[in-house]
Amino acid sequence: MKALKKESRNPTKNGTKIQSAVDRLKTGIEGFDELFGGGIAKGRGLLVTGTAGTGKTVLLNEFLYRGIQSFTQNGVFVTFEERPDDIIRNVSSFGWDFSALIEQDNLAIVDCTQQSVPVLQSGEFSWDVLISRIEKMIKRVDAKRVAIDSIGTAFVRFSQVVDEQKVRELLFLLMDKLKAMNVTVMISGEKTARDAALSRYGIEEFVSDGAVTLELHSGQNKTIRIMSVIKLRGLDYRSGKVEYEISPSGLTVFPKIPVDINVAETNFDVRLKTGINELDQALRGGIPQGHVMLIAGNTGVGKTLLGMQFIYQGLNDGEKCVFVALEEPIQQILKTANAHGWNFEKYQKKNELIFIREGLLDISTDQLLYRIVRAVERINANHVVIDSVSSLESSSMDRNKVREFLIQASTFFKTRGVTCYMNYLSGDTFGAGVGQLLGSLTTNEMRLSSIVDGIILMRYVERDESIHKMLNIFKLRGSDHNRNILHYEIKRGGIKLGERFKAK
Amino acid sequence: MMDKKNKSSIISRIKWEFVLYIMEDSVASMKAESTLRQICDRYLSGQYKLTIVDIDDESAQIPPDIYAVPTAVRIFPRPEMRVIGDLSAISKTLKGLGLEELQLLNKINSDI
Missing domain, CATH: 3.40.50.300 (P-loop containing nucleotide triphosphate hydrolases)
Structure with a gap:
């Protein structure tokens, strides 16, 4: 292990082992960072996919919560799915007081769920209002982490009004803006049980640099939750499937231990x-x-x-x-x-x-x-x-x-x-x-x-x-x-x- | 039952109110403003109030459910209705602002 570290600090020129320039960001979620070999890619987007009930939203919420609590990194939650009130209520069961965090300007929720008024599209328009609103929120709380929940609901919400191409454009523009602001993003995407592919709306892979999939399997007596990293551009990660659990204190991932067969302190x-x-x-x-x-x-x-x-x-x-x-x-x-x-x-x-x-x-x-x-x-x-x-x-x-x-x-x-x-x-x-x-x-x-x-x-x-x-x-x-x-x-x-x- | 001419005059006597959210120097916004004015002049015989709100104006109150520019909002009469875009698809604009009926009545009136 020591040897490995040394090597990555001094990449060799003909390098079989040149480490990329991507920095890592520790999420603070138990076991999650180990799964990614020390953290997720900083300043990039991570896609979280899974069927309903796998805990995507919990993961996103905890990503923001741990950032504030453990690393004094503020966060912005962009929701197309649940109303802010519902989010605050749901996370309170984990003991996370989002209203207090919002009051102290550690956290902001950008509500993109409201659509009480009938809307039609006529001709060209731009998403500037929404993008700049999110940008302002990020600047206001000086956010380092952003969670977007979710790609699917953004489509459901907007595609009745505007064509799908415009929704794609929105997500592209948003991710571009966030990347330019150097914040680390977790974005959730739906997956139906039948979808084999990662991508459902044809944009998931383009808006993210890495992807993690959450799955549910039924055991004999309980449900088993499995998490796997699909891809991580520019960074190494632990391959294979690992179990995770949603407990009263949040999410815990149980990554396999790195097996370095060359080390023996015996x-x-x-x-x-x-x-x-x-x-x-x-x-x-x-x-x-x-x-x-x-x-x-x-x-x-x-x-x-x-x-x-x-x-x-x-x-x-x-x-x-x-x-x-x-x-x-x-x-x-x-x-x-x-x-x-x-x-x-x-x-x-x-x-x-x-x-x-x-x-x-x-x-x-x-x-x-x-x-x-x-x-x-x-x-x-x-x-x-x-x-x-x-x-x-x-x-x-x-x-x-x-x-x-x-x-x-x-x-x-x-x-x-x-x-x-x-x-x-x-x-x-x-x-x-x-x-x-x-x-x-x-x-x-x-x-x-x-x-x-x-x-x-x-x-x-x-x-x-x-x-x-x-x-x-x-x-x-x-x-x-x-x-x-x-x-x-x-x-x-x-x-x-x-x-x-x-x-x- | 009210005759057509009567109904049309009642509708045109209502003071219509619109808000148009724009972004300065945007082609779509300028287009939306001129189109909306034309429509109002033509179908509402000038009986309307149009407020232009620049989204970059710090003092402006932008409702949280306005996402795009330009967005045209019919404030009065109720219910509120919205159209996003440069309003160039006229029939959609009329439909979205609840002015379809007026278009129809106007046509009938001019036929008479």
Whole structure:
């Protein structure tokens, strides 16, 4: 990442990587700027298309609101769609007080909706009144951002009176004027479900330098919102589709994390303690820093506990930790921890431990990843436990997305030197028969094995008419380790590792 | 029932009021002004008031729903009606300002 930045600052002459002269403008909308690789093109137009209900107007409103609140950049809203009163009322549900902003001259709304009087066109005319009104408003509040809502309604409103060519002319003139004034513009455009093309009125592409499309998809239990950048003249952007959400505080985009496969802040010589002395010995000192460990085992075998022990050890060593609890409620985890004598709440209050809990219906891997990244970055965590990946798999609609999530997550962890446990429920046990101690790995574990750096198998085994628990370090990249199958027991205070398991 | 001549004279006795929003030095605006005056002189026998408003005049009150220049507005009689453009499409101008009927009556009168 550092190398990339340097390169773009000093573009080479024969340049494969010459950065354009376009500056970026941070919108301040959560996750939105990352999607555009740091912001949208400054002084240009961005087209926002989507069907009804996708949140185009929310995006436009938030663009102006964040500009005023976070960057002291004032805004002008040009509306062909909703009346100013309706806009003010609608955004108040997000806690944005537009009337106050208008009063303080931070914001102005140019109302182009009124048309109570019958109008006819007879001969030539110019749009000067409207254009100069918008221009005056921009100058009055010294606006840096302008939102226009929307191309479609401008056509609907005016094409009854004037021919479509004149409406096109209006939008061209307006965008030209705005560009000359060096303001950054977001303009919305309608899209019907059947329209494949970006452009509906044949001008969308010409009035904008970039385009973002909003879509709605129905999941099994909720609606999934997808955003994608279609084009961005002169600037790089993150390709692909990302999820977004409209929450009571506005819009949140969950961009995929940039995967820079060349960066790894890992150091195999630095070992992290697992919280179990015998296991540390078996690992020849602990888990190598930056390793992603897969903890695989059947239900009740102690995977969650192993993760909790790792976290508790980390906290005691003064490290920051994130626990992703997909299996059980946080309260339950805290109770279990207390039963073992581990006070997690203390660290939670000190902001050294963050729990992430996600509902398991139609779980969004993009959102989850985004929350993990935010949490890790916020407290600078270097211990992460994901409990568990299998619940993610069973609750996600798309298995490929889970794999994508794991790759993204583990790459992100490596770029920061974060050590991670990923718990994985597998029904497989050690072979029950004599001489068949290690059963076959399930295909899922094999599938995950390329993503992870280490695998610890935790298994039940039936011997002497009782159930024993066995553990094996199956894989540990870049390090020697004990290859035996080891007994363990769960007691107060956590997992106790015992003798080597001997086959009879 | 009122006879045609009577009705025509009533209409022509009404004081008509128009506002024309223009932009100085614009060909379309000049054209609109002269066309509107001609129409008024011809059909309203001079019984009208025409106010010209320059949109660049800082003191002028421009209603927020005026978007284009030139725009001709019939203020009185009610209801308000508008035509945008240089008014060169005469029949559309007459229709848009509610003067169609007058055109018809005028024609009948001159026929008599």
